[in-house]
Amino acid sequence: MTTLTPGSQELAPPEIQDTPLNWIKKNLFSPWYNALITLILLGLFVYVAYNFGFWAATDAKWDVIPRNLKLFIVGRYPNEQLWRLWLLLALTCGLAGLSWGVIARKAAKLFSKEILIGIGVAAFVCLLIPTAFPNRLLLLGMVGLIVAGAWVGKQLGQAQPGLGKWVSLGWSLLFVMSLWLIGGSGGLEAVSTNEWQGLLLTVFTAAISIVLCFPIGVIFALGRQSTLPVVRWLSIAYIELVRGVPLITILFMGQVLIPLFLPEGMRPDRVIRAVVGLTLFSSAYLAENVRGGLQSIPRGQAEASRALGLSTPLTLILIVMPQALKAVIPAIVGQFISLFQDTTLLAIVGLVELLGISNSILANPQFLGRFMEVYLFDAALFWIFCYTMSVASKRLEKKLNV
């Protein structure tokens, strides 16, 4: 690094280890108006928290959650076929752990203190979930699978550096497997998409749409940058058309109008129609995000690569896209998170995802008026998924920037 003159060393600030009391004084109570603001906000916070806590502990009737837990998570999915979903969850957990291990193979320590605490908390939460005892053990097993997968992944990753490709292949296989396991047929009893409900449907539609909208979005972003006029016009027309229409109208069109156009007997599945609608919608937004990334890459990069003799596709794939996508990861993940939340609109067009099943449960005479409890539970589930995505994107950014 830069050489330091003796003088600059003298100027280095002394390291002060603030006591907590000092920290509070410095950051919250000085000068006097900050103290006032702190006190007012603290009072407000305590008031709200106290009232909420009081309500949650006394007035709220939480039994609506455990008694309908199966409905919230998988809806009316047949009980005797539930093992397929457990198997799918186990495969996903195992593969997620494995990928984590492979990605972090160069890290000195796989399980840092924070991660160990996180695992402990997750295991504890799994044991507390109000479901039948065997199910809790199964959930605990899932956490164990992630940890074991990570350990195995790290060992394998160190021994076989080229394992990354196989992990991607594993995810593609899992994607196909998930369709087979959830939907059945081909050896398994078929489960109609009408019975895919609750959180299962939310996660399923969101995951498939995310996977599909990414390549489509990238293609439209490139199309919009293209020098071929027809390709450019079509891309612009598509992006602007879709962005000019609310998502709910696209979903309505898919669910209600498409059958009017089609001949009798030709009915694409409703879940597919929903996935297509979500995909078309978010790919237009994603295209604009990616375009932002493409435009942020200095022209010199492409020129340099062409000077080295790379063809246009190679320039795109090897030089421009990696940098462009890296630059817009936060925007893309933001788009994915909002896509995940947008799946709630499916409740309006009659698909029974998490919010739809919640409304049906709320109409049960035994649980009338438990809006707060049910919607808070839904919010918590959504938060878990969205926060996970956000944390994963932060990790990815960090790793790619190193």
Next chain:
Amino acid sequence: MLKWGSLLTATALLVAPITSCASADSPSGSTDGEAGTVATNSRLDQVKERGTLICGVDGGIPGFSFVNESGEYSGIDVDVCRAVAAAVLGDPEAVEYRNLDSTERFTALSGGEVDMLSRNTTWTINRDTEVGLEFAPTTFYDGQGMLVRADGELETLEDFAGKAVCVEAGTTTELNLTDNLREAGVEDQVEVVTFQQADPAYAAYAEGRCEGMTSDKSQLIGRRSTLPNPDDHVLMDVTMSKEPLGPVTINNDSEWFDVVKWVTYGLIEAEELGIEQGNIAEQQASEDPTIRRFLGEEGNLGEGLGLDNNFMAIVVENVGNYGEIYDRNLGADSEFNLDRGQNDLWTRGGLLYSPPFR
């Protein structure tokens, strides 16, 4: 099960509905020419062939349609679907339910997404003619009611002089209320407190801002249970508007409409004849020719509908008669304990009347 190749097809169709519009002309032209084939291709045959009935319900109305703890649909609307499935397919569980919002229910029906609607839909002339629907007999005579505190102080609209009523603004509910108050001659003495939305209106009623809260009865019974002390509130014995709710099928398919219509009538007739889920075996052995005909022990009533002659026996055995359905979902055996009121048999002063089965 899923063909993901059709994803592509669906994509193409979603972005290019214009092309579909153009091609839609030809099939509609051909249906006019082949009226005979249209008649044989009734929904009834499609349902039989498919083996399941696709029934459009709301899915979120207490007492009418909801999902219970074990994941089964229940409610009075749902029981009508089950009755039709039992009559046509012999199995009350052979129903696929579709949750339909009030905005898309008619398009879903006319688009053929669902075979029938059994969902809070008021029978009006406009819907019967312009929207192109067929309304089967009313299964619930709803009407605007009044929720009051159960202290016995308020029993008629006249008692509201000097009191306040909460109501949602801009709905027909508000107009009906003023009409009825004027009829009762207390228009100027009652304070009508309007709210933009339902939730604040009920909250205001709960806080005592108003002595009465008015809305459709089916809604009031659901809301009543969400009040802090549900037992302190009762529905006043007054009906301020007509809201007949019943199953709906599409126009121009009388074969299918007849089935839905007569199964619904059958539920009412079964109650009138005293045939219940519990006593169906005894009734089948009955000497009464009306009962024997109704249950298909003699005669051929089912034939004309394209059903088995004992279709009503199967329905009552599996779903019960109208009275049982009502009691289970809205009446004495439910959380709501709602009086039969207008929804009683004509013999007991209600509005339910079935044409004879003969």
